[in-house]
Amino acid sequence: MxxxxxxxxxxxxxxxxxxxxxxxxxxxxxxxxxxxxxxxxxxxxxxxxxxxxxxxxxxxxxxxxxxxxxxxxxxxxxxxxxxxxxxxxxxxxKIPEDMYKAYTIDASKSTNAWEEAKEKNDFSIFYPHLVKMVEYKRNFSKYFGYKDNIYDALLDEYEPNATVKDIDKYFSELKEGIIDILRRVEKSKVNINDDFLKTFFAKEDQKKFTEFILDKMGYDYVSAGRIDESIHPFTTNFGNKDVRITNHYHENDFVSAVFSAIHEGGHAIYEQNISDDLIGTGLAMGVSMGIHESQSRFYENIIGRSKGFWKFFFPEAKKRFPQFKNVSFDDFYRAINKVQCSLIRIEADELTYSLHIIIRYEIEKMLINGEIEVKDLPSVWNDKYEEYLGVRPDNDAVGVLQDVHWSDGSFGYFPSYALGNIYGAQLLIKIEKEIDDMYAKIEQGELSEIKSWLKENIHKYGAIYEPRILLEKITGERLKPKYFLDYLRKKYEEIYEL
Amino acid sequence: MxxxxxxxxxxxxxxxxxxxxxxxxxxxxxxxxxxxxxxxxxxxxxxxxxxxxxxxxxxxxxxxxxxxxxxxxxxxxxxxxxxxxxxxxxxxxKIPEDMYKAYTIDASKSTNAWEEAKEKNDFSIFYPHLVKMVEYKRNFSKYFGYKDNIYDALLDEYEPNATVKDIDKYFSELKEGIIDILRRVEKSKVNINDDFLKTFFAKEDQKKFTEFILDKMGYDYVSAGRIDESIHPFTTNFGNKDVRITNHYHENDFVSAVFSAIHEGGHAIYEQNISDDLIGTGLAMGVSMGIHESQSRFYENIIGRSKGFWKFFFPEAKKRFPQFKNVSFDDFYRAINKVQCSLIRIEADELTYSLHIIIRYEIEKMLINGEIEVKDLPSVWNDKYEEYLGVRPDNDAVGVLQDVHWSDGSFGYFPSYALGNIYGAQLLIKIEKEIDDMYAKIEQGELSEIKSWLKENIHKYGAIYEPRILLEKITGERLKPKYFLDYLRKKYEEIYEL
The missing domain is CATH 1.10.287 (Helix Hairpins)
Structure with missing residues (x-):
């Protein structure tokens, strides 16, 4: 034995x-x-x-x-x-071998078709492939098995044991709460100017500044990692001592590379701090997409777009970027937190981001349940954007074709992003209690205790504990969107003087 | 079937x-x-x-x-x-499994010991490991089998079908010929000054200049390769459409990066021009170390240190490096061909390089045949350097410990370098005949016909034809050191006005 x-x-x-x-x-x-x-x-x-x-x-x-x-x-x-x-x-x-093989081949064709469709702004190119992908995933779900909802079998791949029943509850509370804040923001008389974030920022200076931030965060990109460039930023790793991130640098945009760096840095810190004991067990990885996103989004938004964080980093940015000479701290802080209903998920602000996700969740859940058909997608998509965000795509390239996920049938993935937001705010309540003077420390650029807390409570366990168990172990509670909504309310009430 | x-x-x-x-x-x-x-x-x-x-x-x-x-x-x-x-x-x-396993473990320990021994300039640290490596390789040879000389079984790994009988003949002719030229060079009244090659050359400028050269040579480092940095330059490939070289840049030395680039470029052009048909057959590689070195050394020396080559590239170098403003073409050409008996193989000039190899060949042949023992190595080494090159190492770090090859038992590898020189000059005779106005073309920086000739006659075949067959297919002759000696004689008689 x-x-x-x-x-x-x-x-x-x-x-x-x-x-x-x-x-x-x-x-x-x-x-x-x-x-x-x-x-x-x-x-x-x-x-x-x-x-x-x-x-x-x-x-x-x-x-x-x-x-x-x-x-x-x-x-x-x-x-x-x-x-x-x-x-x-x-x-x-559980899937018949022939079906699985056919799927991998078709998925690759489908992704190619999606690329072409997006480029040509022509949903019809992607349409027959997406029909197939939905069909495959419906079949897979039946083979996997599920209790209540066919879509549960797909969710489980990215967020173990997550169910439509739970997520419906989380997301409807979240949607209602966010839309309420958003409507109030829209009525606010505060006008935020962020033009100064869109002047010229030399790539080399951006690189050095993001390295400075990542260093302070505690991501070791020198002896146990690397930073390179790619079109879409991502994190990858080979063991826990070679964890690499990539970034992209737009010289007419100050925030893109900075927040991508902080986001990927959050993923990388997770992977670097998994216990050595787990190497080789199949557990040396984040336990779920939602928990992984909770780490990256916690760093990117809760820490990275906070007042305290920039109390330390804005003076440093001013030293490096003379463009900011006449920009006040308050103007800068508001600018990086400006709310703007947009069509594109990856450009969304912290408040509206989850709405982009909820739209995708609602649509894919209906698709897999056969409540809508693939041909309905563009109009359903556009209607939801208009309803929740008040903007309507005038073409599919900036609408239903914008994301790669569905092209290879990755249904069930999107919810992870919004779950990550909810996890993060719930963890914050606990972290605030356990780190003395946390905000004072953040203002000094001292982020090491935060990293240590995350390591001791989350990172070191790798994939040992499934999300719900991990969260209860840490907070004693099930997942509650309340904390994230409280956090958003407090933040935007102050910024927009609601 | x-x-x-x-x-x-x-x-x-x-x-x-x-x-x-x-x-x-x-x-x-x-x-x-x-x-x-x-x-x-x-x-x-x-x-x-x-x-x-x-x-x-x-x-x-x-x-x-x-x-x-x-x-x-x-x-x-x-x-x-x-x-x-x-x-x-x-x-x-053919080797008992246990012996092979023990060897791979001991070889790795031996290489570590060699590193330490070289760093500490202490042969005794390496000694017991080298004794083991010799023992392993003597045993392996017996299992492999051989006809005349036990060392033949080792040669065969790097140069298929090469034998001591043949190489003794080639190398004794080569040694005699080179030493004769060397003695005459030493008596020459021509004094070559190469101080201007050792001023300051900015790394970025060296990079751009070597890229310019590699581009003209026809090495595709953009869409089918890469150039990176490493301590020791090398070439590697994954298929024939991803062939990468590395280089090192010393800012106080003009020639090191230039000739390393040309050398590795020669290896890379070989790998890039292997026929697509051979991918996946086990034959998409150079046929032997000797033939591979013939390509790199042909480019590095026969082309790269020739007058015609620098007729084109020296004016270009002058544009990029104002240091050369007052350097005449003749002074430059002589400087890059200056003969200097040195202790270190990898720093040797084109004339004396083969003597460094012959010394190693003679020593390892005796070692494997049991004619000398490992403990005799330092003194045998030093005596041979003194005899052939007129210089005597005053410590083992610059003597017998300088090369990594023996540390993992790679006996039989060294001859490849000198064989490469001999192959190269013999191919040159044929190339000169088959490319019209070859030297005029080289002077115009037109190197594409040379690449095409090498591709059609050598590269495209990958490892199909073993060296002797390949050479006879191309030149109709067995290997003859005469051509290389003729080439050296002509070149150095002119440079040193012998």
């Missing part, structure tokens, strides 16, 4: 090495590789992925799971190891 | 994907990875290497070789595919 547990651990190690290898090949492809490398690199990745697939779902894994998945008297790590391996096994093995 | 040949090809593809993956992980480790990534990266590499080992030497490969290795009526590609796979299989399978 012991011998066999070690074999199981060795097997999981191999899977992790392959995953890390695939991640590194992807990183290189996006960040460093020359253009003509793409075809051969795809073949390399195809081979490595098929090896990972074999180890994850093959007979050897079945053998281990047969032995271990029924035993319950293990420690938390071993239980989580088994749980995670079994989930990965089931998510593939 | 046909079905089975396709299976064999699929199997070889997998091995190639793994090799490319391992190469990319190595490249990243040396060029990009943060310091703390090393341990986990070693584990990843260990896993991938063991997978490659299994595919290269496992039962599946045995099965394919049992079926295919006796059939001789295939085309050249299939024959070469089988030959190469069989050689890789035999080189491992």
């Amino acid at each position: 012991n011998k066999s547990l070690n074999d199981f651990k060795d097997h999981l190690k191999k899977i992790e090495y392959l995953k890390s290898t695939i991640a590194l090949l992807h990183w290189d492809l996006v960040v460093k590789a020359p253009e003509k490398s793409v075809d051969y690199r795809s073949d390399m990745l195809g081979y490595l992925s098929s090896e990972e697939y074999k180890l994850t779902t093959g007979e050897a894994m079945k053998g281990f799971l047969d032995v271990f998945s029924t035993s319950k008297d293990n420690d938390d790590i071993i239980n989580a190891m088994i749980r995670t391996a079994k989930k990965n096994y089931d998510r593939v093995r | 046909n079905k089975s040949l396709n299976d064999f090809k699929d199997h070889l593809k997998k091995i190639e994907y793994l090799k490319s993956t391992i190469a990319l992980l190595h490249w990243d480790l040396v060029v990009k990875a943060p310091e703390k990534s090393v341990d986990y990266r070693s584990d990843m590499l260990g896993y991938l290497s063991s997978e490659e080992y299994k595919l290269t030497t496992g039962e599946a490969m045995k099965g394919f070789l049992d079926v295919f290795s006796t059939s001789k009526d295939n085309d050249d590609i299939i024959n070469a595919m089988i030959r190469t796979a069989k050689k890789n299989y035999d080189r491992v399978r």
